[in-house]
Amino acid sequence: MISNKKKIAITGVAGFIGSNLASRLLAEGYEVLGIDNLAYGLRENVPDGVRFHLKDIRNKEIYPLFQGVDTVFHFAAKNCIADCQADPVETAEINVSGTVNVFEASRRAGVRKVVYAESSALYEGSSIYPTPESDVKPESFYAVSKLASMYFAEAYQRFFGSKPSPHSSPLTPHGLSFTALRYFCVYGPVQDYRRTIPPVMSAFIIKLLKGERPTIYGTGEKKRDFVYVDDVNDFHLICIRDDRTTGKTFNIGSGINYSVLEILDKISRILGVNPDPMHKDDLPGEAQVTLADITQAKSLGWEPKTTLETGLERAIDYIRQEMAVGRIP
Numbered sequence: 001m002i003s004n005k006k007k008i009a010i011t012g013v014a015g016f017i018g019s020n021l022a023s024r025l026l027a028e029g030y031e032v033l034g035i036d037n038l039a040y041g042l043r044e045n046v047p048d049g050v051r052f053h054l055k056d057i058r059n060k061e062i063y064p065l066f067q068g069v070d071t072v073f074h075f076a077a078k079n080c081i082a083d084c085q086a087d088p089v090e091t092a093e094i095n096v097s098g099t100v101n102v103f104e105a106s107r108r109a110g111v112r113k114v115v116y117a118e119s120s121a122l123y124e125g126s127s128i129y130p131t132p133e134s135d136v137k138p139e140s141f142y143a144v145s146k147l148a149s150m151y152f153a154e155a156y157q158r159f160f161g162s163k164p165s166p167h168s169s170p171l172t173p174h175g176l177s178f179t180a181l182r183y184f185c186v187y188g189p190v191q192d193y194r195r196t197i198p199p200v201m202s203a204f205i206i207k208l209l210k211g212e213r214p215t216i217y218g219t220g221e222k223k224r225d226f227v228y229v230d231d232v233n234d235f236h237l238i239c240i241r242d243d244r245t246t247g248k249t250f251n252i253g254s255g256i257n258y259s260v261l262e263i264l265d266k267i268s269r270i271l272g273v274n275p276d277p278m279h280k281d282d283l284p285g286e287a288q289v290t291l292a293d294i295t296q297a298k299s300l301g302w303e304p305k306t307t308l309e310t311g312l313e314r315a316i317d318y319i320r321q322e323m324a325v326g327r328i329p
């Protein structure tokens with residue numbers, strides 16, 4: 001526990017990663033302020049103890065909320081690739097303009113650091129595996145929106161960072177920095193299963209628990225690097241506490257990947273079922289393989305600790321509970 005309570009703000013606090021981080025920060029003794037417009041997230045995901053504000057990140061109303069905040073975790077986004085492909089304009093409004101508004105709110109309030117979510121989607125066109133942070137080749141609208149965020153984050157640090165530059169106004173609070181996190185497939189409790197195309201693990205678990213046929217888009221050979229949400233939170237704490245993360249970008253994955261068919265097999269074994277999947281056309285804009293080079297994150301002492309089997313068991317327990325209380329129809 002820390003004695004001097006730092007105030008941490010989380011955008012997208014009612015979503016998967018935001019709500020999990022809020023619980024962890026409260027447990028670690030931080031004061032937590034959360035913002036979400038509930039476009040995708042749920043109010044009941046927000047843990048007790050979070051000061052919750054029902055706001056849209058695109059609105060200037062969020063500016064006063066950032067007073068006294070040490071670190072902002074910016075997760076709010078339109079983040080289902082299929083939804084982003086269907087509406088590039090709203091994708092840019094939320095993921096680009098919304099992100100700039102969060103940086104603007106942060107620099108006006110004198111926030112020390114914005115830790116924000118990029119994505120492994122930035123490597124959609126890469127064929128280097130494991131993929132290092134340098135091989136940025138976005139293709140989908142979602143990925144491009146995250147790349148635009150990156151340039152704005154860099155510019156905010158350049159002009160409002162700890163070293164005042166000739167371009168920065170003397171009236172502006174300085175010291176704003178960023179850390180960019182390129183998550184691969186984060187999974188675990190509270191994962192959003194209501195999206196147009198739900199994340200593959202949640203989709204399989206729900207279908208199999210209901211005794212229905214799971215859907216595989218494409219052949220099932222597509223491989224994904226999965227990382228458990230508690231391990232991701234370990235790195236979030238490093239972002240608050242370790243200045244070596246300042247101005248840097250980190251891949252956050254496990255460094256191991258599994259095909260969709262392997263995931264279905266592992267879930268089926270845990271549940272003791274024999275699935276008969278349906279196959280549909282592959283989804284546009286999705287990479288065939290993701291695999292993180294996590295050398296940089298590991299150099300700060302971080303290591304993903306949760307095995308896929310343990311993580312899957314916890315994700316299954318969560319979905320079972322949600323079904324038992326009728327939250328999954």
Ligand SMILES: NC(=O)c1ccc[n+]([C@@H]2O[C@H](COP(=O)([O-])OP(=O)(O)OC[C@H]3O[C@@H](n4cnc5c(N)ncnc54)[C@H](O)[C@@H]3O)[C@@H](O)[C@H]2O)c1
Pocket residue numbers: 011012013014015016017018035036037038039040041042055056057058074075076077078079094098117118119120182183184185186187191192
């Ligand atoms: N989960 C993953 O595997 C993964 C992988 C790569 C990148 N990311 C990125 O990490 C971040 C968090 O992902 P997640 O899985 O927790 O997503 P999520 O959809 O569960 O949560 C996002 C939250 O943002 C909120 N939101 C959306 N638009 C908003 C707006 N205009 N104003 C305020 N709130 C808004 C939603 O209501 C939702 O609660 C996102 O930026 C996402 O792109 C996630």
